[in-house]
Amino acid sequence: MKVKRRILLALLGLLVGWGGASIAQAAGVTFQITDNPGSWFECTASTSTSFGCVHQALHDDSTTGRSLAVIKRGESITFTSTGPSTANAHTIHTVVSLIYPTPAHKNVPKGFTQMPFDTDVEVGVTSAPIVPDELGLHVFFCDIHPYMFATVIVVDPAIPTETLSPVGLVPLELGATVDLHKIVAETLPGLPTASDLALRLVHTFFIITNPANWQQYPVTGTAPWKPAYPGVMVTAHVKGGGAKTVNLNGLLHTYFGEGGLQLDGSINTTYKQLPAPSMANQTPGVGQVWVDTQFEMMHEKSKPGTATAVDATNFTVVRKVGLPSINMNNPHNMWTDKDQKVIYQTQWFDTKLAVFNRASGNFVRNIEVGAAPAHVMTRTNNDQVHVSQNGDNNVRELDSLAAGNGFLQDIPMQTNPDESAHPHAHWMSADGSMMVTPNADTENSTLYDFPSQSIKSLTPVGHFPIATGMMPDSSKYYVANFLDSSISVITISKGIATPKTTINLLEGYAVPGQYDVLFPTVAPIGGLPIQTPVSPDGKYAIVANTLAAKILVIDTGTDKVVASLLCDAGCHGVQFGAKKGGGYYAYVSSKFSNRLIVVDPRNGSDATIVGSVLLTATGTTATDGTVSAYPGMGGQGVLPIPLVYNGWVQNLPTNWKAQLTDKQLNPFHQ
Ligand SMILES: [Cu+2]
Numbered sequence: 001m002k003v004k005r006r007i008l009l010a011l012l013g014l015l016v017g018w019g020g021a022s023i024a025q026a027a028g029v030t031f032q033i034t035d036n037p038g039s040w041f042e043c044t045a046s047t048s049t050s051f052g053c054v055h056q057a058l059h060d061d062s063t064t065g066r067s068l069a070v071i072k073r074g075e076s077i078t079f080t081s082t083g084p085s086t087a088n089a090h091t092i093h094t095v096v097s098l099i100y101p102t103p104a105h106k107n108v109p110k111g112f113t114q115m116p117f118d119t120d121v122e123v124g125v126t127s128a129p130i131v132p133d134e135l136g137l138h139v140f141f142c143d144i145h146p147y148m149f150a151t152v153i154v155v156d157p158a159i160p161t162e163t164l165s166p167v168g169l170v171p172l173e174l175g176a177t178v179d180l181h182k183i184v185a186e187t188l189p190g191l192p193t194a195s196d197l198a199l200r201l202v203h204t205f206f207i208i209t210n211p212a213n214w215q216q217y218p219v220t221g222t223a224p225w226k227p228a229y230p231g232v233m234v235t236a237h238v239k240g241g242g243a244k245t246v247n248l249n250g251l252l253h254t255y256f257g258e259g260g261l262q263l264d265g266s267i268n269t270t271y272k273q274l275p276a277p278s279m280a281n282q283t284p285g286v287g288q289v290w291v292d293t294q295f296e297m298m299h300e301k302s303k304p305g306t307a308t309a310v311d312a313t314n315f316t317v318v319r320k321v322g323l324p325s326i327n328m329n330n331p332h333n334m335w336t337d338k339d340q341k342v343i344y345q346t347q348w349f350d351t352k353l354a355v356f357n358r359a360s361g362n363f364v365r366n367i368e369v370g371a372a373p374a375h376v377m378t379r380t381n382n383d384q385v386h387v388s389q390n391g392d393n394n395v396r397e398l399d400s401l402a403a404g405n406g407f408l409q410d411i412p413m414q415t416n417p418d419e420s421a422h423p424h425a426h427w428m429s430a431d432g433s434m435m436v437t438p439n440a441d442t443e444n445s446t447l448y449d450f451p452s453q454s455i456k457s458l459t460p461v462g463h464f465p466i467a468t469g470m471m472p473d474s475s476k477y478y479v480a481n482f483l484d485s486s487i488s489v490i491t492i493s494k495g496i497a498t499p500k501t502t503i504n505l506l507e508g509y510a511v512p513g514q515y516d517v518l519f520p521t522v523a524p525i526g527g528l529p530i531q532t533p534v535s536p537d538g539k540y541a542i543v544a545n546t547l548a549a550k551i552l553v554i555d556t557g558t559d560k561v562v563a564s565l566l567c568d569a570g571c572h573g574v575q576f577g578a579k580k581g582g583g584y585y586a587y588v589s590s591k592f593s594n595r596l597i598v599v600d601p602r603n604g605s606d607a608t609i610v611g612s613v614l615l616t617a618t619g620t621t622a623t624d625g626t627v628s629a630y631p632g633m634g635g636q637g638v639l640p641i642p643l644v645y646n647g648w649v650q651n652l653p654t655n656w657k658a659q660l661t662d663k664q665l666n667p668f669h670q
Contacts, residue, residue, distance in 0.1 A: 026074070026075060026076040026129060026131065027047045027048055027049060027072075027075045027076070028046075028047060028048055028071055028075040028076030028077055028078065028129065028131075029043055029045065029046045029047075029048055029052050029053055029069040029071055029075075029076075029077055029078070029152070030043070030044060030045040030046070030078045030079075030080055031043050031044070031067070031069075031077070031078070031079050031080070031150050032044040032080055032081075032088065033079060033080065033081040033088065033089040033093050033121060033148075034087045034088055034089060035087055035088070035089060035090060035303055035304065035329055035330055035349045035350075036087050036304065037211060037294075037295035037297075037304050037630055037633070037634060038065055038066070038067075038208070038209050038210060038211040038295075039065060039066040039067055039209065040067070040093075040142070040145070040147075040148035040149070041067050041079065041095075041140070041142075041148055041149065041150035042066045042067060043055070043056070043066060043067060043068065043069045043150070046069070048069070048070070048071045048072065048075050049072055049075070049157075049161065050070045050071050050072045050075070050155055050161050050164070051069070051070040051161065051164070052069055052070065052071065053066070053068075053069050054068045054069060054070060054230070055068070057070075058166070061210070062210075062212060062228060063206075063210070063228040063229055063230050063231065063249070064206075064210070064230045065206065065209035065210035065211075065213075066209070067149055067150045067151060067205075067209040068150075068151050068152075068153075068209070068230070069150070069151070069152045069153075070152070070153045070154075070155060070164075070172065071152060071153075071154055071155070072154070072155055072156075072157040073132070073133070073135055073154050073155070073156065073157055074131065074157060075131070075154075076129035076130060076131045077129065077130040077131075077132070077138075077140075077150075077152050078126060078127055078128075078129050078130070079095045079121050079126070079127040079130075079140075079150075080121075080125075080126040080127070081093065081121045081122065081123050081124060081125055081126070082123070082124050082125070082126065087302060087303075089121075089123055089349065090123060090303075090329055090349060090350045090351065091123065091349055091350055091351050091371055091372045091391055092120060092121070092122050092123070092144065092371050092372060092391040092392075093120075093121050093142045093144060093145065093148065094118070094119065094120050094121065094142050094143045094144055095117070095118075095119050095121060095127060095130075095140050095141075095142065095150075096116070096117070096118045096119075096140065096141055096142070096143045096181060097115050097116035097117045097118070097138070097139075097140060097181050098139045098140060098141040098149070098180065098181045098201075099137055099138065099139035099178045099179075099180055099181070099198075099201060100115040100116055100117075100132075100134070100137075100138050100139075100178060100179055100181075101115070101132075101134035101135065101136040101137065101138070101175040101176075101177070101178055101179075102134075102175075102176070102177045102178060102179050102189060102190045103115060103133075103134065103179075104134065108133040109133060111131060112131045112132065112133035113129075113130045113131050113132060113133070114133075115132065115133075115134070115138075115179075116179070116181050117130055117140070118143075132152070132154045134154065134175065135154050135155065135156055135173055135175060136153065136154060136173060136174050136175020136176075136178070136193070137151070137153060137174045137175055137178055137193060137202075138151065138152045138153070138154060139151045139152075139201070139205060140152075143422075143440060143441070143464065144372050144390050144391050144422060144440070145348065145349065145372070146464070146466075146482060147208050147570070147591065149205050149208055149209055151205055151209075153172050153174070155172060155173065156173070165232050165233035165234075166230070166231060166232045166233070169233070170233075171232075171233035171234050171235045171245045172232060172233065172234045172235070173234075173235045174193040174234050174235060174236045174237075175193055175237070176192070176193065176237045176241065177189075177190035177191055177192055177193065177237065178190075178191050178193055178198060179191070180197075180201075181483070191515075191516055192236075192237050192238050192239045192516055192517075193236040193237050194236035194237055194238045194244050194518060195238070195239065195515065195516045195517055195518060196514075196515050196516075196517060196518060196519065196520050197515040197516070198236075199251070199252070199255055199518070200524075200547060202248075202252070203252050203255075203256060204546075204547070206227070206229050206230075206252070207227060207569050207570075207592055208569075208570065208591075208592060210227075210228070211295075211629075211630055211633070212227075212228065213227035213228065213592075214569065214592040214593065214594075214630075214633055215274060215568050215569050215590075215592060215593035215594070216274070216593075216594055216633075217274045217275070217276060217277050217593065217594055217595045217612075217614055218274065218276050219276060219614060219616070220276045221275075221276055222273045222274060222275050222276065223273070223274050224259070224271035224272065224273060224274070225258065225271060225272040225273070225274050226258075226259065226260065226271050227252075227258060227260075228249070228260075229248055229249040229252045229253070230248055230249060231247060231248070231249040231261070232247070232248050232249075233245060233246070233247055233248075234246065234248045234251075238517070238518065239516050239517050246263060247261065247263070247265075249261050250262055250263045250264075250265070251263060253268070254268075255518075257272070258271060258272050259271035259272065276614070277595045277596075277611065277612040277613055277614040278611050278612070279315040279598060279610070279611035279612070279613060280611070282315075282598070282610045282611050283579055283580055283581065284312065284313045284314065284315075284579075284580045285312030285313065285315075285577050285578065285579055285580060285585050285598075285640070286312060286313070286577065286578035286579070286580055286642070286659050286660065287312050287313075287577065287578065287640065287641040287642050287656070287659070288309050288310060288311060288312055288318075288358075288640070288641040289309075289310040289312050289577055289587050289596065289613075289638065289639070289640045289641075290307055290308065290309050290310075290334055290343065290637075290638070290639040290640075290641065291307070291308045291310065291573070291587075291589050291596055291615060291635050291636075291637070291638055291639075292305065292306075292307055292308075292331045292332055292333065292334060292345075292573075292589075292634070292635070292636045292637040292638075293305070293306050293307070293308045293320075293594075293615055293632055293633060293634050293635060294330050294331055294332055294348075294591070294634035294635075294636045294637075295591070295630045295633045295634025296308075296320075296322075296627055296629075296630050296631060296632060296633055296634060297627065297628045297629035297630055298322040298324060298625035298626060298627060298628055299625060299626045299627075299628040300322065300324035300624075300625040300626065301322060301323075301324040301327045301328070301625065302327060303327045303328060303329035303330065303349075303350075304329070304330060304630070304634070305322070305328055305329065305330045305331040305347075305634065306320045306321060306322040306328075306331070306625075306627075307320070307321045307331050307334065307343065307345060307356075308320050308615050308632070309321075309358075310596065310613050310615070312577060312585075312640065313580070315598075315611070315613045316613075316618065316620070317613070317614070317615060317616065317617060317618055317621050318620075318621060318622065319361050319621060319622045319623065320617055320621055320622075320623040320624070320625075320627070321343075321356055321361040321623075321624060322623070322624055322625040323354055323356065323363055323624065324624060324625050325363055326352075326354060326363065326366045328345070328347060328354055329347045329349050329350040329352075330347055330348045330349035330350065331345050331346065331347060331348075331354070331637070332346050332347070332348035332373075332374055332375075332636050332637055333345075333346050333348075333374060333375045333376060333425070333573075333636065333637030333639075334346070334376065334637050334639040335376045335377050335378055335385070335639060336358065336378075336639065336641060336643065337378065337383055337400065338378070338380075338383045338648070338651040338652070338653075339653055340358060340641050340642055340643070340652070340653070340656060341357065341358060341359070342355050342356065342357055342358060342364060343355070343356050343357075343358050343639070344376045344378075344385055344387075345376075346369075346373040346374060346375065346376050346387060346637075347373065348372055348373065348374055348390065349372070350372075350373075351368055351369065351370060351371060351372070351373065352366050352367060352368055352369060352373070353366070353367045353369045353373055353376065353385075353387055353398075354366050354367075355367070358641065361622065361623075361624055365405075367398070367405045367406065368405065369387045369389070369396050369398070370387070370389035370391075370392055370394065370396055370410070371389050371390070371391030371392040372389065372390040372391030372392075373387045373388065373389060373390065373396075374388045374389075374390035374423075374424045374425060375387070375388050375424060375425040375426055375637075376388075377426060377427065377428050378428070378648075379428055379432035379450070380428070380430060380431065380432040380647035380648055380650075380651060381431060381432030381433070382400075382432065383400050383651075384397055384398065384399060384400065384408070385397070385398040385399075385400070385406070386398070386411075386426065386428070386435065388423040388424060388425070388426050388437065389410070389423070390422055390423065390424050390440070391422065392420060392422070393412050393413055393414055393417075393419065393420045393421045393422075393423075394410035394411055394412055394413065394423075395410075395411045395413060395423060395426060395435065395437065395448075396409075396410050396411075397409050397410075397411060411448060411453075413437050413439055413442075413446045413448070413455075414439070414442055414446070414458070415455055415458075419441075419442055420441055420442075421437070421439035421440075421441055421442045421444075421446065422439060422440040422441035422442075423437040423438065423439050423440070423446070424437075424438055424440055424465075424466045424467060425438060425466060425467035425468060425531065426438075426468060427468040427469055427470045427477065427533075428470075428647075429470060429474040429647070430470075430472055430473070430474055430645070430646040430647030430648075430668075431474070431647060432450065432647065433449065433450050433451060434447060434448065434449055434450065434456075434474060434492070434495065435447075435448045435450070436448075436468050436470065436477050436479075436490075436497070437468065438461070438465030438466055438467055438468050438479050438480070439465060440464050440465060440466060440482075443460065443461060443462070443463060443464070443465065444458045444459055444460050444461055444465075445457075445458070445459045445461050445465060445468070445477075445479050445488070445490065445497070446458055447459070447492065447495075447496070447497040449495055456495050456496055456497070457496055457497035457498075459488075459490055459497045459498075459499055460499070461479045461481055461488040461490075461499075462479075462481025462483075462484030462486045462488060462502070463481055463482075463483040463484045464481060464482040464483035464484070465479045465480065465481050465482070465488070466480055466481075466482040466529075466530055467479070467480045467529075467530055467531045467532050468480075468532070469531070469532045469533040469534045469541055470534060471534050471538050471556065472534065472536060472537065472538045472645065472646035472647075472667060472668035473538065473646075473668055474492055475491065475492060475493075476489065476490065476491050476492060476500070476556070477489075477490050477492065477497075477534075478490075478532045478534065478541050478543075478554070479532075480529040480530060480531070480532045480543060481529070482528055482529060482530065483528070485504070485505045485506045485510070485524070485526060485527040485528060485529065485545075485547065486502050486503060486504050486505055486506075486529075487502065487503040487505065487529060487532060487541075487543065487554065488502055489501045489502070489503065489559050500559070501559055503554065503559060503560070503561065505524070505525060505526030505527055505529055505543070505545060505552065505561070506524050506525070506526070506527055507525060507561075508522040508525070509522045509523060509524040509525070510524075523548065524547055524548045525548065525550065525552065525561065525564055526543065526545035526547070526548055526550050526552050526561070526564075527545055527546070527547025527548050528545060528546040528547035529543045529544065529545050529546075529552075530543075530544045530545075530546060530571070530572050530573070531543070531544050531572065531573050531574045531575075531638075532544075532554075532574070533574055533575055533576060534556060535576050535584055535586075535601060536576055536584060536644050536645050536646055536649065536664075536667040536668070537584075537663075537667045537668055538556055538646075538667075538668050539555075539556060539557075539601075539603070539604055540553050540554060540555055540556055540562070540601055540604040540607075541553075541554040541556060542554075542574045542576075542586045542588075542599065542601065542607075543574070544567060544571040544572050544573060544574050544588055544589075544590075545567070545571055546570055546571050546572065546591075549566065549567045549568060549569055549570075549571050549590075550564050550565065550566065550567055550571065551564070551565040551566075551567045551571065551574070551586075551588055551597070551599060551609075552564055552565075553565075553601060553604050553605070553607045555604050555605070562604050562605040563604060563605050563606070563607040565599060565607060565608070565609050566609070567588060567590060567597060568590035568592065568593035568595065568597070569590060569591070569592035569593055570590050570591030570592035570593070570635075571588065571590045571591075572589050572590055572591050572635060572636050573587075573588065573589035573635060573636050573637050573638040574586055574587070574588050574589075574638065575587055575638040575639060575640055576640065576644060576645070577640025577641075577644060578640070578642065578644045578659070578660055578664050579600070580659075581661065582661045582663055582664060583600075583664075584601065584644065585598050585599065585600060585601075585610075585640075586598075586599040586600075586601055586607075587599075587638050587640060588638070589635025589636060589637075589638050590635050591633075591634055591635060591636060592633070593633070593635065594614060594615050594616055594631060594632030594633050594635075595612045595613060595614050595615060595632070595635075596612060596613045596615055596635060596638075597609055597612045598610050598611050598612060598613065614632060615631075615632035615633075615635065616631040616632035617631065617632075642656040642659075642660070644660070644664060644667065645667075646667050646668045649664065649665055649667060650665070650666075
């Protein structure tokens with residue numbers, strides 16, 4: 001049983017007297033936990049006798065971002081959630097080992113920290129110093145917000161710093177093999193550092209943590225995508241133990257075919273080309289598509305994030321809502337009321353739910369809803385609002401928010417009050433009687449029954465379940481297991497959940513001999529899946545995958561992957577909206593690109609991308625602020641208006657119903 005971590009942390013703190021300034025600090029580096037895109041874990045202070053914070057040591061973060069450090073063995077890594085800047089964290093985060101050198105032995109020496117490492121860091125708290133025992137590559141992430149990354153390379157203290165690359169000629173040693181927190185540690189401990197999967201993860205780190213590396217689609221024509229990596233010599237290891245010493249910048253450019261410096265030192269000037277987004281000659285959609293451009297910054301506020309409205313009838317950006325009056329912080333996911341009048345907007349790096357008027361963009365209210373609110377949905381039978389507390393154990397139930405804060409109750413997702421479920425993206429049944437959650441921390445899925453106010457099932461799923469999607473007749477639901485790269489399929493009968501099957505998104509790739517080598521014969525078809533909604537007619541589920549940047553279509557009749565489409569870096573959100581004259585579009589957002597991809601799912605196996613929409617403001621975009629950085633970036637939650645899912649579509653006002661076909665109004669017939 002997993003104990004609720006914040007309680008454990010408090011107890012340990014009492015026992016050993018942790019408490020920020022009172023700690024006698026070993027030399028090392030400190031990462032400030034921030035709400036800033038890219039540098040969520042920002043290396044801000046160093047007393048290391050190695051490079052310490054690399055962007056400070058080398059006076060340049062253009063290729064490294066601000067989340068990379070090099071320390072000597074015996075030095076410490078500290079994470080702090082306190083500091084003078086208004087950019088600093090407003091909610092709980094965690095620091096968890098994602099990648100760490102395969103431990104040579106079980107008992108680390110006194111004064112060193114056992115890997116894998118896992119702690120909570122509440123606002124105002126500084127973590128106990130982490131002192132890695134093993135040399136090589138360490139990547140930490142937040143397991144509430146799983147793209148907050150910090151990388152620390154631990155080097156041999158016997159090597160003089162001035163001889164180390166990039167200042168000197170001695171390569172940085174990444175270590176022979178790494179273990180990956182829960183991804184493959186159980187099936188394949190000891191992943192070679194020069195392997196396909198390790199390189200994909202290192203590549204992901206440098207794309208995510210350096211905003212200059214995000215995919216910036218042009219308004220017209222084409223533009224090269226030129227990500228930059230540190231030009232540092234590293235030693236990585238292949239399967240069987242052979243070492244390769246390479247320039248990291250050249251290796252990543254060559255391996256991922258992006259152009260730039262190649263392994264042999266030549267320059268490939270043919271960078272990947274990004275075409276201007278276009279929806280030319282496509283059937284219009286109905287209504288609007290709202291996208292959380294969670295990383296877009298405005299001059300009028302310090303916290304990142306806007307909600308961007310696309311007119312689905314002509315695919316233009318008509319409004320941006322940043323809510324400077326409340327300093328809206330990292331808007332992550334949205335839903336609307338039955339009249340489609342207001343937008344409920346979670347602030348994932350905060351503790352509040354914002355409500356604003358959909359038509360005018362005007363602020364309505366800002367409600368305290370608990371730690372790291374992630375997703376929000378309504379119930380079809382009463383229009384109540386349910387917000388998942390991703391940093392805690394509950395789903396908060398709110399009244400229709402006519403007045404006040406509307407608080408009704410916090411519904412625990414674990415029966416044991418000492419357990420913390422960390423629910424992320426829940427889904428409601430069409431009749432409003434049931435809710436299912438993916439519980440990231442307890443690695444199961446709750447089926448909650450509203451009439452009896454009780455948990456009917458706690459179904460074990462894979463590692464780090466993050467999102468759910470349900471059939472329109474509530475007979476079955478899908479859970480995306482982020483770190484397992486799999487989808488759990490769970491049937492519901494008489495209100496009880498039963499596991500049916502598991503869909504492996506690394507099929508063919510995830511067998512020994514494939515992803516532990518360079519250049520495997522089978523590339524991953526998916527991996528690190530996030531949102532997975534089922535179409536309103538119940539024909540297919542569509543999954544956004546971040547590892548391979550792919551959109552996968554699952555046939556709900558066979559529960560097999562039947563189509564694969566290219567996505568962008570950080571492929572994340574998917575929701576279905578109505579297509580004019582019948583059928584649906586699936587709208588897909590990506591965190592590290594400035595466009596929305598539009599998929600026509602057709603019959604599933606012949607799904608196709610029909611175009612994409614640039615999410616940046618134009619001269620005619622209504623807005624409550626001025627975009628100052630990362631325009632159109634950070635695509636996460638997607639909300640098509642009107643709601644077209646079974647149960648919600650029948651509740652629409654007549655003016656919206658008039659725009660839908662009979663089949664769209666009754667999407668599911670048994
Ligand atoms: Cu976090």
